[in-house]
């Protein structure tokens with residue numbers, strides 16, 4: 369191993385110092401997995417294990433131990449062992465970040481991938497980094513989150529009628545997953561979408577990557593998709609017929625009078641540090657999106673919330 373390289377030969381981010389070791393499965397607060405949770409080691413195994421998960425709890429456990437992408441596994445674990453100097457005394461999660469939030473959400477928020485020292489450290493999506501600070505402040509203002517901050521797995525934060533997922537569940541080097549990694553990870557999102565689709569009324573895609581990643585998965589479930597695909601943009605909206613809506617087989621009068629069994633897909637600029645520092649996305653812009661989601665949806669499908 370050369371200086372400046374990690375165990376897998378990957379460059380070590382600046383400002384870091386060697387500090388710890390990985391936390392064994394089952395020893396993290398609220399760890400959804402245990403020693404018996406099956407581990408996907410290939411794209412085919414991701415597809416099998418995702419499709420075979422009967423419940424969200426089972427799916428989340430399986431997501432959280434996946435090792436199907438060698439480059440991402442090496443990176444997430446390298447970062448978790450080396451750690452940023454300011455977090456060197458904290459254990460890092462260092463595993464895939466599973467979906468988190470309501471088990472029967474009205475709103476699904478789809479992001480790109482966890483941050484190396486955010487979700488990869490805390491074990492919860494958009495938790496412990498500047499993007500999450502920005503996002504959760506807006507979710508709180510708009511009634512989707514119980515608190516304005518999300519800093520750790522045991523901070524008491526809860527989503528209200530909402531669920532968050534990343535299109536790619538492991539932190540990628542330079543925040544850039546490769547297309548093959550996106551495709552390998554897609555069955556986790558597909559399965560999660562299938563398990564929550566019946567009550568879903570709004571999907572917010574944070575960034576163009578998430579916008580592009582969700583379309584083929586929606587198509588797999590029979591959502592009616594316009595062609596050509598509408599371009600991603602902040603505030604872009606598309607209404608899609610939801611074939612899995614709880615009342616999809618009923619007449620229009622029996623359906624939710626507000627959404628009519630449709631899901632509203634909304635584009636939103638990603639609250640990355642680059643976007644927030646440059647003013648490309650502002651608190652008001654995020655509030656517009658999440659207020660729109662609140663106005664469009666109704667609370668009748670709210671379900672219990674979970675901490676993960």
Ligand code: SF4
Nearest residue numbers: 434436437464538553
């Ligand atoms: S990115 Fe997805 S498929 Fe690849 S190792 Fe992580 S959880 Fe598994």
